Amino acid sequence: MQWETVIGLEVHVQLATQSKIFSGSSTAFGAEPNTQANAVDLGLPGVLPVLNEQAVAMALQFGLGINAEIPEVSVFDRKNYFYPDLPKGYQTSQMYEPIVGRGEVEILLDDGSARVIRVHHAHLEEDAGKSLHEDFHGMTGIDLNRAGTPLLEIVSEPDMRSAKEAVAYLRAIHSIVTYLGISDGNMAEGSMRCDVNVSVRPKGQEEFGTRAEIKNVNSFRFVERAIAYEVERQVELIEDGGKVVQETRLYDPEADETRSMRTKEEANDYRYFPCPDLLPVMVDSAYIDHLRESLPELPAEKRARFQDELGLSAYDAGVLSSSRAMAEYFERTKDVCGDAKQAANWVQGELSGALNRDALDISDSPINADQLGELIKRVIDNTINGKAAKQVFQALWNGEGGGENNSADAIIEARGLKQVTDTGAIDAMVEQVIADSPAQVAQYRDAEPDKRGKMIGYFVGQVMKASRGTANPQQVNTLLKEKLDALC
């Protein structure tokens, strides 16, 4: 039987506010345990929450970024359950009236085509603390630094049909929130976490299968692998005559499998009710307009502009708009060198290769966009040829050239890489090479005319060598062809 996978994602994005969602404590990552937990975060008797306006603004920016409906009123609810790292015995969240309503996210697939994934809603909530099980001699330590950190939970419709689509969606969310600057998107530090709802159904069937929810998957790769495992498990189960039960599962990256945490029967009754300590959040249209005006260009718009205005391919436009840092780097490079295609080729080719090799993020690139732009400019204006440009790139990468924006020029100068375009000089070199290669000239002459094109490479190589790589290869080629053909 043919099976179809149905996937919905709940993505928890940690908002990049200075302080917590309901208290003035810092949200900075990595502090000593419990040094960023005040009376409110500890849930001491008598404390009250006060909503952080910045968290509201960020949630609304996200809503605008996915063209979502923004309700005039949203309400915080309490989700009640006991857990040691949940100080109040409830999590303040939004169950019934979330801050962001229905919206849409466009995802880009490998073949360059786009699909729209619907977002059901996004709501604000507070994060819990952390339970630490090591170093406490059989006891558990509680660190409440993270308790109260603002989260935006983005809940998709079950619109994805493959692990690849789910990853593409997650990447799209990642790029939207980082473009907006509302999250650092750092998955390793838990700034973006994801619950994956997976079910399978026979292809063509309308009704959804029973789903399993895989909790807390925290990398793009794990999302893909967890789904792959889960789909296989469910299909095997059904084909063996079994039934999928609604349950919560955990993905174990070490074993590369999902395991049951609790079934629906064991699920908590969270006893949601409106939090009486917080007033409903009223959002007026003037505030929305103000936020809308300050919205940056988002990935989908950028991608469209790169294609339409800069003439880039869908693929190039997609890659170059995938992150704000990448897009900004590319645009700066393009502005400096004045050629979008050259800039795109260099950023995706030489630069991305080097970044991958050294496992660096583009924001940590040793070559800045101005330097790369200046280098490309020298290729475009024929000061250097492509081969020399790669040498200059490597030298820049190694920190040569003094680090100024025009470092490329310094390297070109120091290494004498300036391209020789003086026809007389090239002419002389070409004559010399022909004179020094009688055997090759004879072969050339004896070959069929349509085979000669390939044979010319030898002569070009010799001339380039003689010029120490500085001759303009185009000119060399033309001259050689002229002179050799004259000998035939």
Next chain:
Amino acid sequence: MHDKTITEIAGALAAGTISSRELTQDLLGRIDRMDGQLNSFITVTAEQALSAADHADQQRANGQAGPLTGVPLAIKDIFCTQGVKTSCGSKMLDNFIAPYDATVVSKLRAAGTVSLGKTNMDEFAMGSSNENSFYGPVKNPWDLTAVPGGSSGGSAAAVAAGLVPAALGTDTGGSIRQPAAFCGITGLKPTYGRVSRYGMVAYASSLDQGGPMARSAADCGLLLNAIAGHDARDSTSVARVVPDYTEELDAPLAGLKIGLPREYFGDGLDPSVESAIRDAIKVFESLGASVREVSLPHTSYAIPAYYVIAPAEASSNLSRYDGVRFGHRCDNPSDLIDLYKRSRAEGFGDEVKRRILIGTHTLSEGFFDAYYKKAQQVRRLIRQDFLDAFEEVDVLMGPAAPTPAFDLGATKDPVSMYLQDIYTIAINLAGIPGISVPAGFSGKRPVGLQILGTHFAEARLLNVAHQFQQATDWHLRRPEIAEENA
């Protein structure tokens, strides 16, 4: 000075006839001698009180005294006080030393008042007799065999017995007004949002409100001046200008329109209470007020609605007492669940457990709509009843409680206890202010008249109550125990 009002004490302090230290020492002595019988204090902070009194005297010497500088008072043990045990009447918080001051506590401190300590109360403010305290019941100073009312029973008894001229209380369903009535003092529950709840241990967040308990309406006004106002740390506190609540006290009542809710004079009202209340109404008529009957048609739903909403909020508010970070923790827990179960089973008393169970049930899946949502709808109707009534009349009047103070140990059935709040509870659901003033006696035991106004009508209520106190002397009566120990 033990039987004087704040107004009189402030005058004596200003005139230099007594210092705050002398007064504080005198009252601490009374607490020492008398509170063994009354049990109105959980914690007496003598040392801090004397140093605060010295500081107040110093401020006065420097010419920096305000209207409350050097005035002693007490604070219900539901308000967090930095460095001082804040038990909320519970074993659960018997070991809890608050690391911060509630907003009203710091406001009172800033106003120069001198706190003598923390008063007894029903555990987590759940009760109408003060019999639900981990620290034992409080006795009514008028009759030591009677309850003082609750939950702010310690505050009411301490003021009535002349241990302090005033005290802070809290009122979720009548917890200021009913004990004020039982102990023959004046107690004001402000409009919800008028006084910050920050640092006030939560029972039912949408109903809880702190307020003053004192010997006169004028004193309540002075205290409200100090504690009212918006607090950035309490989102439910209202950003509205705080008037001078003493300014309108002397306005004449001629033309005042008084409504008597039919439902507040029905079955279950003790005849001696009714007759005292009817007499009090006559006083107002003699002051030029007109009286008419009005109806609050949804009154009978107030107690059921309250006992859905308040326990629901309480069940969630009290989840933080889990033995993990503060408060009572059981010995040698075998695992996490054991830690939760035994810490909570040992730390909470029966009434608290009962309300947690009720609240947990009413919020459960499948019951939420039938209970919680329905109760919220009823709440809106009850609020509307009052708003409609205030279209017709300026204030409403009636008894604060259906009976005078009852005997200690007499009311064992929780539902009969809940019915004690039949005239006070709807006020919290509606969010309006109410004041209870002494209006006579039923035998040895005082009777309280309740006066209700629309939202933020505190100045009007204080004015009406003050005028009554100018015309009567019920509020000047003192129990024997107070005079014996003079």
